[in-house]
Amino acid sequence: MMIVAELLMGAVTGFDLALMGVAVAAGGSVGLYFTSTKIGLLAAGILAVLYVLVVRRKLRARLLSKPTQPTNVDAVIGSIGVVVQRIAIHDAGRVKVGNEEWRASLAPDAGEVREIGQTVRVEAASGVTLVVR
Structure with a gap:
C-alpha cells in the first residue's frame, strides 16, 4: 500500500x-x-x-553527497575567453571560450569596454549570457 x-x-x-x-x-x-x-x-x-x-x-x-559535474554554462565559469565581438557596458558582445562562442556582457565593475582579441575571465552566467571581467 x-x-x-x-x-x-x-x-x-x-x-x-x-x-x-x-x-x-x-x-x-x-x-x-x-x-x-x-x-x-x-x-x-x-x-x-x-x-x-x-x-x-x-x-x-x-x-x-555525490559531487555534481558542472554542465553547459556552469562549466565555463572561471574560464578564460577571447573577445570576438566588442563588448561595451550596455551592449553585449561575443566571446570564445574553448571551442564555443557565447553571448557575453560586462560585469558592472569591469570597466567600459572590451575590444576584439582581449582576454576576459567568465565570472558568472545569466541565462545563456556569460558575465565577464
Missing part, C-alpha cells in the same frame, strides 16, 4: 514511503513464516523503526 502511495505522489516524499513499504512487507513475510500476526506486526514495526533511525540517514547522506 505504501509503495502504491509513493508511486501516486511521485518524488515528493523522497522515496521514503517505498522503503517503508519494503520494511513493512518484510515484516509481514516474517509473520507469514512464523504464522503469527503478532510476530509479523512486531517485525514490521522494528524494521520500520530501524529504517527511520539507521538506513534512512545513511542513504540520504550517500545520495546527497
Whole structure:
C-alpha cells in the first residue's frame, strides 16, 4: 500500500514511503513464516523503526553527497575567453571560450569596454549570457 502511495505522489516524499513499504512487507513475510500476526506486526514495526533511525540517514547522506559535474554554462565559469565581438557596458558582445562562442556582457565593475582579441575571465552566467571581467 505504501509503495502504491509513493508511486501516486511521485518524488515528493523522497522515496521514503517505498522503503517503508519494503520494511513493512518484510515484516509481514516474517509473520507469514512464523504464522503469527503478532510476530509479523512486531517485525514490521522494528524494521520500520530501524529504517527511520539507521538506513534512512545513511542513504540520504550517500545520495546527497555525490559531487555534481558542472554542465553547459556552469562549466565555463572561471574560464578564460577571447573577445570576438566588442563588448561595451550596455551592449553585449561575443566571446570564445574553448571551442564555443557565447553571448557575453560586462560585469558592472569591469570597466567600459572590451575590444576584439582581449582576454576576459567568465565570472558568472545569466541565462545563456556569460558575465565577464
